[in-house]
Amino acid sequence: MSDTPPVAGETGDERDNTRLYASVIAVEVLVLAGIWLFQRYFGA
Amino acid sequence: MHLLDWAVVVAYLVWIVWDGLRRSKATSEVEGYFLANRSLPWWAVGLSVMATQLSAITLVGTTGRGYSEGMSVIQLYLGLPIAMVILSVTLVPFFYRAKVFTAYEYLERRFDSRTRTLASLLFLVSRALSCGVIIAAPAVILSIVLGWNLTLTILGIGLPTVLYTMVGGVQAVTWTDVKQMAVIIAGVGAAVAVLLFQLPDHVSVGEALHIAGTTGRMQALDFTWDPNKTYTFWSGLIGGLFLMLSYFGCDQSQVQRYLTAKSVDEGRQSLMMSAYFKIPLQFLIPMIGVLMFVFYLFHQPPVLFNRQHDAQVRASARTGEYGAMEQEFTAAFEARRDAATALAAARRAGGAAPLTAAEAAFRDADGRVAAIRGRATALVREVTGDQAFGDVNYVFPTFVTERMPVGLVGLIIAAIFAAAMSSIAAELNSLSTATVIDFYRRLWRTSASDAHYLAVSKLVTGFWGLVACVVAIFATNLGPLIDVVNRFGSFFYGSLLGVFVLAVGAKRATSRGAFWGLLAGMAAVALVARYSSIAFLWHNVVGCVAVVTIGMLISLLDRSSSPKGT
Numbered sequence: 366m367s368d369t370p371p372v373a374g375e376t377g378d379e380r381d382n383t384r385l386y387a388s389v390i391a392v393e394v395l396v397l398a399g400i401w402l403f404q405r406y407f408g409a
Numbered sequence: 410m411h412l413l414d415w416a417v418v419v420a421y422l423v424w425i426v427w428d429g430l431r432r433s434k435a436t437s438e439v440e441g442y443f444l445a446n447r448s449l450p451w452w453a454v455g456l457s458v459m460a461t462q463l464s465a466i467t468l469v470g471t472t473g474r475g476y477s478e479g480m481s482v483i484q485l486y487l488g489l490p491i492a493m494v495i496l497s498v499t500l501v502p503f504f505y506r507a508k509v510f511t512a513y514e515y516l517e518r519r520f521d522s523r524t525r526t527l528a529s530l531l532f533l534v535s536r537a538l539s540c541g542v543i544i545a546a547p548a549v550i551l552s553i554v555l556g557w558n559l560t561l562t563i564l565g566i567g568l569p570t571v572l573y574t575m576v577g578g579v580q581a582v583t584w585t586d587v588k589q590m591a592v593i594i595a596g597v598g599a600a601v602a603v604l605l606f607q608l609p610d611h612v613s614v615g616e617a618l619h620i621a622g623t624t625g626r627m628q629a630l631d632f633t634w635d636p637n638k639t640y641t642f643w644s645g646l647i648g649g650l651f652l653m654l655s656y657f658g659c660d661q662s663q664v665q666r667y668l669t670a671k672s673v674d675e676g677r678q679s680l681m682m683s684a685y686f687k688i689p690l691q692f693l694i695p696m697i698g699v700l701m702f703v704f705y706l707f708h709q710p711p712v713l714f715n716r717q718h719d720a721q722v723r724a725s726a727r728t729g730e731y732g733a734m735e736q737e738f739t740a741a742f743e744a745r746r747d748a749a750t751a752l753a754a755a756r757r758a759g760g761a762a763p764l765t766a767a768e769a770a771f772r773d774a775d776g777r778v779a780a781i782r783g784r785a786t787a788l789v790r791e792v793t794g795d796q797a798f799g800d801v802n803y804v805f806p807t808f809v810t811e812r813m814p815v816g817l818v819g820l821i822i823a824a825i826f827a828a829a830m831s832s833i834a835a836e837l838n839s840l841s842t843a844t845v846i847d848f849y850r851r852l853w854r855t856s857a858s859d860a861h862y863l864a865v866s867k868l869v870t871g872f873w874g875l876v877a878c879v880v881a882i883f884a885t886n887l888g889p890l891i892d893v894v895n896r897f898g899s900f901f902y903g904s905l906l907g908v909f910v911l912a913v914g915a916k917r918a919t920s921r922g923a924f925w926g927l928l929a930g931m932a933a934v935a936l937v938a939r940y941s942s943i944a945f946l947w948h949n950v951v952g953c954v955a956v957v958t959i960g961m962l963i964s965l966l967d968r969s970s971s972p973k974g975t
Contacts, residue, residue, distance in 0.1 A: 386497065392684075403629070
């Protein structure tokens with residue numbers, strides 16, 4: 366077992382996932398907007 | 410149940426058990442048994458993550474909630490996509506680089522052994538109890554609706570799962586999860602399709618949804634700020650964010666899923682699958698409930714969906730009162746059906762005033778039906794003494810067995826089995842991992858061979874499986890036990906998240922601060938739960954904030970020990 370705790374930060378073999386994370390947030394906003402429009406249309 | 414439906418359920422069980430058992434070839438060492446040698450593709454891990462979270466309680470309970478209350482339960486998942494992004498940036502790379510088997514192993518490296526022991530112990534107790542409840546809840550419902558023996562139903566769900574998890578390890582859990590997820594999606598799709606096809610000819614899908622909307626059931630997002638209300642936009646977004654961060658980041662049953670991925674990036678991608686698809690999938694499940702509500706506007710439902718309680722009331726001294734209630738219910742149903750038909754016609758005809766009048770008439774008729782069902786439920790509580798009785802969990806299984814075509818009944822029962830088994834398998838596998846890695850290998854046998862640890866891991870999986878089945882058998886008789894399990898989980902989750910926040914985000918946090926902060930966080934949640942009516946989703950926020958605040962205060966005052974750093 367290592368005494369040295371792992372450190373934060375990117376390593377060289379990892380991709381830059383910024384676009385992936387941005388797309389997740391964008392999709393959630395779209396899904397929420399869709400649900401809101403859905404309830405506005407079908408709600409009383 | 411028809412012979413064809415039995416064949417579908419048996420075929421499902423044979424397929425899954427066979428598929429799980431054949432994975433044993435790939436698990437000849439402990440790392441293979443618990444982590445698949447970190448070799449699984451992201452899409453399989455992603456489906457396993459989703460299957461683990463979607464239990465039979467979700468499938469049966471959420472459809473019932475959709476029937477009685479509508480779409481509001483979807484708000485529980487609003488924080489999930491954000492949680493997945495935060496975890497992908499923070500804890501996922503930490504766990505990968507640390508090469509840990511369990512999330513709690515990391516706590517020892519960052520703090521000390523007692524913080525790891527406490528966190529792992531809390532996980533073992535809460536997950537062993539919840540595993541029993543996950544088996545018990547669908548078993549009780551299926552045994553009542555289908556007339557099956559309860560103990561045999563529990564064993565029918567539990568034992569095949571224990572068998573393939575014990576023999577095949579995490580490989581079996583993940584690859585059966587993939588197939589079980591396919592069965593669940595097929596079952597959900599079949600239920601939606603049948604409900605849409607069974608709408609009356611004179612009511613379109615759009616009109617049906619408008620009718621449901623008249624009762625408020627289409628209100629998925631509630632923007633009111635009321636901390637006592639269980640599901641609102643804010644409790645889902647903020648409280649749900651903390652719940653999902655804790656569940657996916659600190660609960661070994663989920664952490665172990667993505668630790669099996671080939672690389673840190675594949676682990677992240679597996680979480681992104683839930684981030685993209687969880688809310689749309691969860692949207693469909695309460696929608697089944699809403700469509701069942703519409704279905705039962707035009708086809709008479711029973712006063713009580715729980716046939717066991719129905720029979721108990723009929724056999725009691727108050728059967729006459731119940732009979733009169735049934736007659737009243739039939740008349741109220743017919744009035745509501747006519748009002749629904751008139752509402753659909755008014756919508757087609759156009760004109761604001763007639764439509765408003767038709768909506769008011771329908772709401773009034775629906776209120777009368779709901780009031781009679783409320784009185785019937787109260788009567789059951791008085792006759793049976795079962796104060797926790799709620800009828801909504803029986804709506805979906807009753808609809809399936811009484812209204813679905815032959816063959817599809819078997820598919821949906823198989824989907825309920827799949828939802829239960831996928832969650833149980835992941836939990837048994839993670840319980841075994843935490844027991845062997847956090848306790849047995851660390852405290853009892855520190856230098857045995859890999860073959861020894863592998864054999865012990867399989868035995869421990871079997872042990873936890875038996876514990877879960879025994880808990881399930883007792884949980885069916887002890888209603889409050891389920892409450893105890895849920896409360897214990899909410900004490901644990903937010904507080905554990907707080908410890909990981911200290912571990913990853915606070916350089917000055919000390920081991921003493923983390924340990925006592927964890928205990929103080931759980932105490933804070935206990936006080937909030939005892940002396941306020943704040944909804945349970947907020948308990949996760951309270952626990953996390955309390956641990957971080959108290960843990961940091963103790964750390965800053967703690968001059969005797971220096972922090973290890975992050």
